[in-house]
Amino acid sequence: MTEEESASYNRTVLSYIQLAAERGVYDIRGLGAKRHLPSFDDLVFLTASASRYPLEGYREKCDTKTILGSLRATQPIELEIPITIAGMSFGALSANAKEAIGRAATNMGTSTTTGDGGMTPEERESSKTLIYQCLPSRYGFNPADVLRADGIEIVIGQGAKPGGGGMLLGQKISDRVAEMRTLPAGIDQRSACRHPDWTGPDDLAIKIDELREITDWQIPIYVKIGATRVKEDVKLAVKAGADVVVVDGMQGGTAATQQVFIEHTGIPTLPAVRLAAEALDDLNVVGEVQLVVSGGIRSGADVAKALALGADAVAIGQGALMAMGCNSAHWVHNEKLVDATPEYESLGISPGFCHHCQSGRCPVGITTQDADLTTRLSPEWGARRLKNYLQVMTMELTTLARACGKSNVHHLEPEDLVALTVEAAAMAKVPLAGTDWIPGDRSNEK
C-alpha cells in the first residue's frame, strides 16, 4: 500500500491546522514569503555577442556610484554602490547586529536604515549614512534624531505585510527596547498600521513638507510602500513630494508578523519593479525621483536585474542577516566555529529552516535581546561578513554589467533581459526567451 500526500492538505498545511487548533492564536514568524514565486531567477541576461561587445573585467571601469534624493535636498545621499541596507529595528535586531550592519555599510560606502523602534547611538555612530524611518508607530521618533539623520523614510508599508503594523513580542521587549518605544517591558507590541496624523497622499504631502521644514530642506525624504497597487502608489508618492520611492516586494522580510500576512499579501518583487519604473516614466520623473527596490534581493544577479528593470538601487534585509549567520549551523567565537544546532533544536527546527526571529531566541545572536545570545554575534566579525557579502554582490553586478557592455551599472536596461517562463515574461515585461512575445503587451499588435 503506498502513501499519497494530498497536495492541498500536505504536511505543511496539516501542521498549520494542528497548531491553530492547539493555540487558538495565529502563527507569527519572521523572514519573508517562503513559497515558490516568480522571481528574478526566471530572467537571464543577454550578454555580449557578435553585435554587443563586453568590457574587460578589472581593467575597464564599471561605475557603481549612485545618488539618491537629488531632486530637492541640498544634501542628497551619495553611495558608492547601489545596494543599501533596509530598515530593521533595534528591538527586532540586537544592538551588536545593528552596529555590525553600520560598520559594513560604512566600509562599502552605502547606507543603512533604522526600523520600527527609533535610532540607537550605536547605529548612528557606526553608520556613515543613516536613513531614519518615520513609521505609523512613531516609537522613539524625535527631532534630535531627525536632525542627525541623512535622510528620512516615511513608511506606508513593507512587503511582508502591506497594510499591517509592526510587531515585537514580549520576549524581545527588554528594558532598553521598552524605554526606547515608551512601552511597558515584556508586553506584546502591536504597532498601528496607519500614521497617527495623516491618512492619504494629499495629507502625506503636507507631512512631507513639515519634515522638510524641520530639516530646512537639506535631506531627502523617501516614501516606502509594500508592493500592492504599485503603479498608483508610486505615482501618489511622487505627487505627494517623495524624493525617493522605496518599493518592497512580497518576498520582503520581517522579524515578526502573522504568517497569513507574509504569504498572502502583496505582489512579488519581479512585477513590482516594472510597475514602479513605469509609474515614474508616466510622470516623467525618471532620473529626478529615484527608485529603490527590495524584497528577496539575494545576489549580484538580482541587483543587476532590478537595475535593468528600472531601479536606481536595491535594499537588502534578510540577505544581510544571513551573511552574518542567520540560519547558519554555527556561530563564531574567537575565529572558531561553535555548534548552534542545539538552540535551533530547542526552537523545533534545524539550521536552514529557521524563521523564528519573533521568538527572541536567535541561535546566532542576531534577532534577539537575550544577554547571552547577543554575545554570539561580535560586531567586528559580523561587519566583516556583511562587507564581504556586499562586496561579492557588487562584483557580480559589475561582472554582469560589463558582460552586457556597460561601463556604468545604471546603464543596464530591460532590453538586456529575457524571461524563462511565461509568468516572468508577463510580470517583467520582457520577451519570453526565443520569442518576441511579451504576454499582455499589445503595443506591437497591428
Add this chain to the structure above:
Amino acid sequence: MCGIVGLLGKTAEIRESLGGRLTPMFTCMAARGPDSGGLAVFNRPLDDSIRRYSVYSPDRNQDWDGLGQLLRNHLSSDSLSTDKASKIPDFQIRAIENHATIIGNFDTLDLTEEISRFCPALHVLSVGRSIEVYKDAGEPAEIARRFRFDSLSGTHCVGHTRMATESAVTPAHSHPFTGGEDFCLVHNGSLSNPYMLRRKLEREGLQFETDNDTEAACRYIQWKLDIGATLEEALHQAFVELDGFYTFLMATHNQLTLVRDAFACKPAVVAETEDYVAVASEFRSLAHLPNVSDANIFEPEPEEIYSWPV
C-alpha cells in the same frame, strides 16, 4: 486624493460674487489635487419645462455654433418618432472655451442620449434646472481662469481638485459627479468596496461612465433618491453600505450637505457666518473669506449629516 470646496451664499452680495469668493478657495486646494478640477454652480431654478445641460468638449476649439446647427438638424430629422418630430425643441447654446450650456425645453427628449449617439466625443456633465457643472483635466488654476469661475454667480457651489488614485486622469473622472437632475457630489477619500456597489447598482439599471469610486457613491445616492428616499435617509443607508474613508460634499437645488465616515480621517472644515457657509478640506482655503476670523469654525463629526438650506 483631493481637495473639496463649497460655498453657500446667504446674502445677495455673496451670491452675486460667489465665483469670485470661490476661485481662491479652489486654486488653494490645487495643492491637494493638481491633476484636474471641477465646479458645480447652482442658480435659481429655471421654469419647470426648461432644462440646462452642461456639456464638455475635449476639443479646445470646439465649434459650438456648428454643434447647435447639427443638433437642430438632427432633432428635426425623420430619424425621430413622429410624435416628437412635430415639435422641434427651442434651445440656446452659450459657450466658453470647451464648455457649453444648452438651455431649452426638450420635453421628453433625452438630450444626453441624443448627444451620446450623434456626437460621442462630447460629454454631458449635468442636467437640471439649477445646476451647471464645469470639469476638465489640468491645473486647477488654469481651469478656473479658462472657464472664468470668478465671474460666476449663484446660490451655492461645490468644487473639487483631484489627485488621481486608482482611476485615470480624464475629465470624465473628475468630480463633481452628477446623478439624475440637480444633484452632485464631490469626495475626498477612498472607498474600499466600490466595485461591489457598482455591480449592485448596474443590476438596478444604473449606467456608469467611469470606474471611479466616487461615481459609485454618487450613483448609490442617486438611486436612493430615485426610489423615494430623502437625502438624509440615503446617507444613513450609505453609512452602512459604503466602506472606506470619505468626506462627501453634496448639493441639490435647495441644499448643501456634508458628511464624513465613521473613521473621519479625511479632513473637512466649515466656516459659517450670517452671510455664508463655506466648506473646505483645509482652513487655509477659507482664510481669505470676509469675517472668517469671527466665523463659527468647526469640523464635522463622523456619521453626522450637516445640511444647509438655500
Add this chain to the structure above:
Amino acid sequence: MASVEEDIVMDLARQSLRDVNRFLHENGSSLSGKHVRILNPAGNHSVAVGLNETMTVQIDGHVGYYAAGMNRLSTVTIAGNAGCGVAENMMSGTVHVRGNASTCAGASAHGGQLFIDGNAASRCGISLKGGDIVVGGDVSTLSGFMAQAGRIVICGDAGPGLGDSLYEAVIYLRGEHRGLGADACEEPMSDEDYDLLQKLLVAAGTNYDPQQFKRIASARTLYHWNADRDQEY
C-alpha cells in the same frame, strides 16, 4: 528679515514659511528667552516647526496642520485655531491654542504641555508618548487612541471610543463620554491623581475643580496574546 531684538516680528504675508522657520532654527541660541511674533499665518501649515530653544513665539491667527510640530523647549501660543496635528511629536516646552484644535492634537508627543482652550477634534492625543494635554472644551471620537504615556485632561465631553487601546497614558474626564474604547476602563481617583490634575488645570489657566473629574486608564487585557480571552485582533 528682522534683526534680533527684544520683540521680533515676522510676517508670513511677506516672508516665506521656509525663511521664517529657518530663521527660527538658525538663530535659536540668540533667540533664547526672546519673544517672537508671527503675523498673518492665514492657515499655513508647519508654522514654527522644529523649534529647539527657550524662545517664546506668538502666532497671531489661525494655523494649518502641524503647527509647532516637534517642538522642543519653546513656548508657542496660537491666537486662533490650529489644524491637524498641532504640537505633534513635541518633546518639551509648551504649546497653547487659544481657539480650537483640529484632529490629532498632540499626536505622539513625548513631553511638554499642550493646552487647548476650546475644543479638540477627533484623535486628540493619539499615540501620546508622554507629556500633558489639557482641553478646555470637548474632544471628539477616538481621543487617546493607543496613547502610551502621559496625561490627557478633558474639561468638557468626549466622543465615542475614548482611550481605545490605551497603554499607560491616563485620561481625566470631567464631562460625559459617548463610549469608552477597547480596553479602557474607569478607575477610582487617588490623591495623587487629584494633586497632579490640580497642577495641570492651573497651568492650563482653568479653574475647574479636580474633584469633578474621573480617571480612565487601560485595563491591560490586550497587553498579551491570549487565546481564551476572545481578544479582538
